[in-house]
Amino acid sequence: MELLLLSNGKLSGESELLGYAKERIQAVLKSRAITSAVLVPYALIRSDYDERATALSQALGIEVTSIHHADNPADAIASAQCILISGGNTWMLNQLLHENSLIVPIQRAVRERNVPYIGWSAGCNVATPSIRTTNDMPVRNSVVLPSIGLFPVQINPHYIDAHVSGHMGETRDERIAEFCAVNPSESVIALREGSLLQVSGNDLSYFSAKDQGFKVFRHGQDIEEYQDTQALSGLVPFTCR
Template identity: 80%
Template sequence: MELFLLSNGKLPDEPALLGYANEHIQAMFKTFNIHSAVLIPYALIRSDYDARAQDLEDALGIKVSSIHHAEAPSEVIEQAQCILISGGNTWMLNQRLHENGLIVPIQRAVRERNVPYIGWSAGCNVATPSIRTTNDMPVSNSVVLPSLGLFPVQINPHYIDAHLSGHMGETRDERIAEFCAVNPSESVIALREGSLLHVSGNNLSYFSAKGQGFKVFRHGQETLEYQDTRALSSLLPFNCQ
């Protein structure tokens, strides 16, 4: 299995999508001989699907086609060399994946045929068992359906631990702690901007363009920050580095 789970699509000083992860992605493309990819853009609500595909084509140097043109989306996934799932609204993305019958085809492509999966923001969220740790507003009336479950632990992308002056609502830490209190058997990995988790075969690694760590939230345990994935060895069935 080959997964790139990115907190976000780009950094403020980067003109290209996935720029901070490009070196890692290009190495994977070379290993897998990737020349094309299918984009699943359903998370985008106020952006053009084809424009996003073109941006990715320019950034990655491969042919990128948006799945919204397909009459039979599941068949497109069956032929895909690589799957790209864009950021945007996680609720809309997960709903459309179910409506278009793509949950099982994507799971089979990634797990059985080893098709690489690259997802950022919402695309990262839907790779986990559920979207309950998304930061997004539920703009549709969809129920909380299961997501792809390619990665077995919940992730909170776009994680930030800053407390804005004058903001009287709960902090991100408090919201994640609430999730863990309601779901004490589950853990949450918090990914800061410019960071990613990479599953390659049975190996898990972590990269941060800013040299920052990730946090792990567990109910009843102190929340700590880590720089490598060995802290996740008790939670995940991978060789953590």
């Protein structure tokens, strides 16, 4: 299985989409001689699907086609060399994945055909068991919580531990702690901007363009920050690097 789960699509000041992760992404594409990818852009609400596909084609140097052009979306996934799932609104994305019957086809493509899955922000959220740790508003009245479940632990992308002056609501740490209190058997991995988790075969690794760590939240335990995935060895069925 090949997963690249990115906290976000761009760093501040970057013009190129996925620029901070480009070296790792292109290494995967080159190793598998991948020349095309299918983009699932359903998370985009105020952006154009085809414009996002064009931007990704230019950034990655491969042909990227948006799945909304497919007569049968499941068939498009079944024949895909690579799956790209864009950021945007996680609730919209997950709902449309279910409405277009894409959950099982994506699971089979990644697990059975070893098709690389590259998802950022919302695309990272839906790779976990559910979207309960998204930061996004539930913009659809009809919502679904279970998601693709390729990665076994909940992730909170775009994680920030700053407390904004004048903001009287809960901090991100407090919100995630609430999740763990309600779901004491579950953990949450908090990924800062410019960071990613990569599953390659049975190996799990971590990368941060800013040389920052990730945090792991567990109910009743101190919040700690880590620079490598050894801290996740008891949570995931991968060899942690």
